[in-house]
Amino acid sequence: MKILLTAINSKFVHSNLAVRYLKAFTKDMNYDCKIREFSINDREEKILEEIILEKPDVVAFSTYIWNIEMINRLSNLIKLVDENIEILYGGPEVSYDSQNILKELNGEYIIEGEGEKTYREFVEYKLGERDINTIRGLYYKKDNEILFNGKRPLMNMNEIVFPYEEDENLDNKIVYYEASRGCPFNCKYCLSSTVHGVRFLDAERVKKELKYFIDKEVRLVKFVDRTFNCNHKFTMAIWEFLINQDTKTQFHFEISADILKKAELELLRKAPKDRFQFEVGVQTTNDDVLNRINRFVNFSDIKEKVDELLQIRNIKQHLDLIAGLPGEDYESFKKSFNDVYSISPEEIQLGFLKLLRGSSMREEAEDYGMKYSPYPPYEILKTKDISYYELLKLKKVEEMVDKYYNSQKFNNIIKYLVKKFETPFDFYYELGMYFEKKGYFNRNIGNSEYYRVFLDFNMEILKEDNHILKEFLRFDYLSFNKKRGIPEFIKKSIDKELEEKIKEKLRVKYSFKDYYLESFDININKFKEDSIIVKEKDYYLFGYGGDIINITDEINED
Structure with a gap:
């Protein structure tokens, strides 16, 4: 008896x-x-072929909002090719209203919720070692019921049981790990x-x-x-262990910043740079809206802890906002965005x-006049x-925040332009509208065009001269792109x-075989540190390996 555990990743x-x-x-x-893993970018015909060639008795699909529609179609195709192949579904997208979902899907079984023990008993059933009516957590079809x-x-x-195998190849993969289940x-x-409580x-x-992941690099x-940080003793133990490891492996955690304790912050100061990444769910800075969604916290508490983490300067922070929450209008969300932007995290995610x-x-939903798509991922349409x-x-x-701010490749350009608008939100909005007007959202534009856009934007929207902007454009471009x-x-300015x-x-x-030399008409370093524009020559070496060296003082030495 063969079961094919099938994952279709995003x-x-x-x-x-x-x-x-x-x-x-x-x-x-x-x-x-x-186990067979695919992606939603794979052709359905190819996935179907791979599944059928495995000759499984049961295909078990792991379902989520991003893959359920593809899985639905694949299930229909599987049954058309071989109606004897049974189909088992599990995962968050089928764990609620499971009875009605199984009526809609072309398959025989659904595992509701946590799956390990239910799946094990299902295997026993398929091996003839257990009656199906003894398996708790399993929905199944029998006699049209x-x-x-x-x-x-x-x-x-x-x-x-630890889910990764000793000889598993995890090269070039983002690996997921779970130390607890549930949320406080x-x-x-x-x-x-x-689900109440945390285990x-x-x-x-x-x-x-x-250590298994560390050894596998x-x-x-x-x-x-x-x-992750809802249990102080547990959090301290794991963070201290990871801080003391000699490794380049990075670890990403979802945390609640407002509950960070002083001892945790002191411990995090010892973390090697980029060892940890933190994702902080702010969602909104409107305290009334936070209460409506059962987040009983004030944004000021979140901001205080995020600021402390930023001062440590060794942990990348990713802050999330959600548009469409109950009670939050356009102006309130705009304020939320500007509040979060003022903290200057490395990434801002607008969901x-x-x-x-x-x-x-x-x-x-009805209480707040919410209209949402009936199709996955069930995104809000209006409230x-x-x-x-x-x-x-x-x-x-x-789209503008994700492309320009989150990439961290346009920092000086953005810093220069944002100050010309009343708020950061206004800058990104105007840039987005400019993209829309030019049709950039509807076609692929090259890497260099993402820089050139700013020159046209500056002249058409702000109606300003491009001389200073070009200096930042050239610096940011050379910092992250090929020097040839x-x-x-962005042509060379030094004669x-x-x-x-x-x-x-x-x-x-x-060794100038390893560096590209460039001069600038403004002091880049003073702008980066003090946000002031000083018109004086500034010289840099841009290494072909990625390092950047300011050599102005060396040049000016007698």
């Missing part, structure tokens, strides 16, 4: 934790179990609010398992824990409310507080004679 670099858990939890059982044997109690976390908070838009793995076990480990199956927010057209504007802002084949609009004199003077110290 990107190729992602790995699926759920199917690995199921396989690991049944690795001692006498059946043929295989859908039956359910009742909910399954949550398991002890330490019963879970009850945010109405989140599925974690449907943790033993801290010593977690350390041992994290995994690039990035993302903890899927909803609020749009999704009314997930099973969330209490969906149940309260009584914010219109569809206003949400469209925010989507343009979101530089576009004409050949001066270039040779500088090289002759500094040749003993620098």
